[in-house]
Each structure stands twice: as structure tokens, then as C-alpha cells.
Amino acid sequence: MPTHRKHSSDLSIPAQGMEGIELCEKIRLNENMAIPSKTAEYEHLDELTNPTSVFYGPLPSRRFGLSAGINLLGQDKICSFDCPYCELGRTEVRMKHIKKEIPFKSPEEIQSAFRDGLRNHLTDGIQSVVVSGNGEPTLYPHLYEAMELLVVAKNELLSSARLIVLTNGAHLDSRRTLSALEMADEISVKVDAGNEEVFKSVNSPLVRSNLTKIIAGTRKLKKFSVQAFFVQGTVDNTTNAAVEEWIEVIGMMAPQKVYIYGLKRVPPITGLKAADEDTLYTIASKLKRRTSLESLVFT
Numbered sequence: 001m002p003t004h005r006k007h008s009s010d011l012s013i014p015a016q017g018m019e020g021i022e023l024c025e026k027i028r029l030n031e032n033m034a035i036p037s038k039t040a041e042y043e044h045l046d047e048l049t050n051p052t053s054v055f056y057g058p059l060p061s062r063r064f065g066l067s068a069g070i071n072l073l074g075q076d077k078i079c080s081f082d083c084p085y086c087e088l089g090r091t092e093v094r095m096k097h098i099k100k101e102i103p104f105k106s107p108e109e110i111q112s113a114f115r116d117g118l119r120n121h122l123t124d125g126i127q128s129v130v131v132s133g134n135g136e137p138t139l140y141p142h143l144y145e146a147m148e149l150l151v152v153a154k155n156e157l158l159s160s161a162r163l164i165v166l167t168n169g170a171h172l173d174s175r176r177t178l179s180a181l182e183m184a185d186e187i188s189v190k191v192d193a194g195n196e197e198v199f200k201s202v203n204s205p206l207v208r209s210n211l212t213k214i215i216a217g218t219r220k221l222k223k224f225s226v227q228a229f230f231v232q233g234t235v236d237n238t239t240n241a242a243v244e245e246w247i248e249v250i251g252m253m254a255p256q257k258v259y260i261y262g263l264k265r266v267p268p269i270t271g272l273k274a275a276d277e278d279t280l281y282t283i284a285s286k287l288k289r290r291t292s293l294e295s296l297v298f299t
């Protein structure tokens with residue numbers, strides 16, 4: 001997604017928000033993956049990163065034009081993955097602590113902040129509203145209600161803008177989450193791997209998620225796009241075998257769109273680098289040859 005990042009109303013995650021999440025211990029990344037301090041480049045580039053408020057931007061998104069961002073999750077990154085390349089840094093908030101410790105904002109507060117933000121930028125030419133923010137938006141406990149209110153506000157104030165949700169796909173086993181996501185104009189699901197081993201290394205799930213479950217979840221969506229990040233170094237999902245298996249999985253999933261990304265920012269761990277431009281275009285052309293699926297490459 002870009003990659004994802006840190007993320008706010010009542011203090012609890014109700015049953016609906018945690019459906020399907022089985023907690024497990026964090027998978028430790030390689031010891032040499034020290035966290036460097038963030039650089040100026042890392043802090044401020046062209047995507048929707050490091051939000052500290054519900055409404056942020058608008059900023060030029062490489063995929064979605066001028067985008068307003070919606071952060072449902074508050075100030076700290078909350079995610080069920082700990083992808084080593086995540087532009088939000090490492091996932092520090094443990095899943096088991098989300099329910100009791102995170103002061104999430106209410107859907108009404110989210111809607112109010114969204115309205116205020118949009119009103120302040122009505123003449124800017126916003127083309128999309130992206131629900132992403134500080135991590136995995138489907139971990140917000142009242143996603144269904146928030147999406148309903150966001151759709152209402154967007155249609156009142158800026159009906160031409162597309163509503164997009166970026167998700168890591170780990171929680172698509174919740175019917176309530178699926179229904180919430182279906183209110184979006186585009187659901188963009190992260191799929192960086194074509195087998196479970198690569199999935200663990202490149203996404204480092206903190207819940208009992210796996211590729212099979214994510215694929216099964218997308219089958220319940222009417223339509224979705226896939227976004228994939230390719231990295232090399234300590235973690236590498238660009239080997240021939242990894243790419244071949246990724247293509248097979250994407251071909252089977254048959255998304256409406258495929259977005260292929262290298263890293264634009266300095267990754268939060270050392271020993272990791274962006275896949276180079278040639279590698280990304282080679283992956284795109286192999287995907288096209290094998291599956292007829294077109295993709296957009298962002299280097």
C-alpha cells in the first residue's frame with residue numbers, strides 16, 4: 001500500500017472488529033535488521049504517510065491522483081503485519097493490546113473530521129479519498145459504521161472523488177469487514193508473495209494470517225485490485241521462483257488491477273533495498289505474458 005503506517009474512538013475493539021483474528025506471537029525479524037532513524041526523505045515524500053490526524057493531505061498519490069487521506073487509527077502504527085519494508089516503521093503495538101489500550105475515535109468523530117478537512121480543501125481538485133493511514137484500517141473497530149458515514153459525507157461534499165481502501169487482506173474472513181470494504185470504489189489488497197514462506201518473510205504477520213486465507217478472502221469481494229511491493233536484500237521476493245509463484249497466485253486471484261511497487265523511501269530496516277526498475281518491469285511483463293493481466297509499475 002503505499003506501504004501502510006501508524007494509526008483513533010472508544011477504547012475497545014468489539015467482537016466484529018476482531019473476528020477471525022487469532023493472536024500469535026510476533027515473528028522476530030532477523031537480528032541484523034536494526035531500525036535506522038528516519039531520514040528527511042523517509043518522512044516526507046509523495047504518498048500518504050505518517051498521518052497524525054484523521055484527515056490528512058491532500059497529497060499527490062502516484063496511483064490515485066490528488067488524494068485526501070483518512071486515518072482511522074490514531075497516532076501510532078497499528079497493523080497485523082510487520083512488513084520489513086513498511087514506510088511507517090516497525091509495528092510496535094501488539095495485537096493483544098489494541099482492544100484495551102487504543103483510544104479510537106468514534107465513527108461520528110471520524111466523519112466530522114473528514115467533513116471539516118474536505119470543506120477546507122474543496123477547491124483543491126481532490127480526486128480520491130484513501131482510507132489507509134497509520135496501518136491496517138480494517139483493525140479499526142467500527143469500520144462498517146465509519147465507512148457508511150464517510151460515504152455520506154463524501155457524496156455530500158465531493159461526490160466525484162473515489163473512495164479507496166488499502167488493506168493487507170488479513171481480516172477478510174470477517175463478513176462485517178467485507179461489507180464495510182464493499183462500500184469503497186476500490187479495495188486494494190496487498191499481495192507480495194506467492195507462497196507461505198515468502199509471505200512470512202516479506203509481511204511478517206502478527207496474527208495467524210496466511211496467503212491461502214487472503215486469497216480465500218478476496219474471492220468474497222466483488223472486485224478488488226492488488227498492490228505488490230518487491231524488495232531485495234535481507235528479504236527478497238524477486239527471485240525467479242518467488243516471482244513465478246506470485247504470478248501464479250495473481251493469475252488465480254484475477255484482480256481488476258495490479259500495481260507493482262519498488263520502494264520509494266528508505267526502508268525502516270537495514271539490509272533491505274528496493275527492487276530495481278528493470279526487475280519491476282520484468283515482473284510486469286512476465287505477469288502480462290503468463291496471465292494477460294496488465295499492471296502499473298511504480299519505481
Ligand code: SF4
Binds near residue numbers: 004086087088135190
Ligand atoms: S501491511 Fe505492512 S506495509 Fe502495510 S502498514 Fe502493515 S506493516 Fe506496513
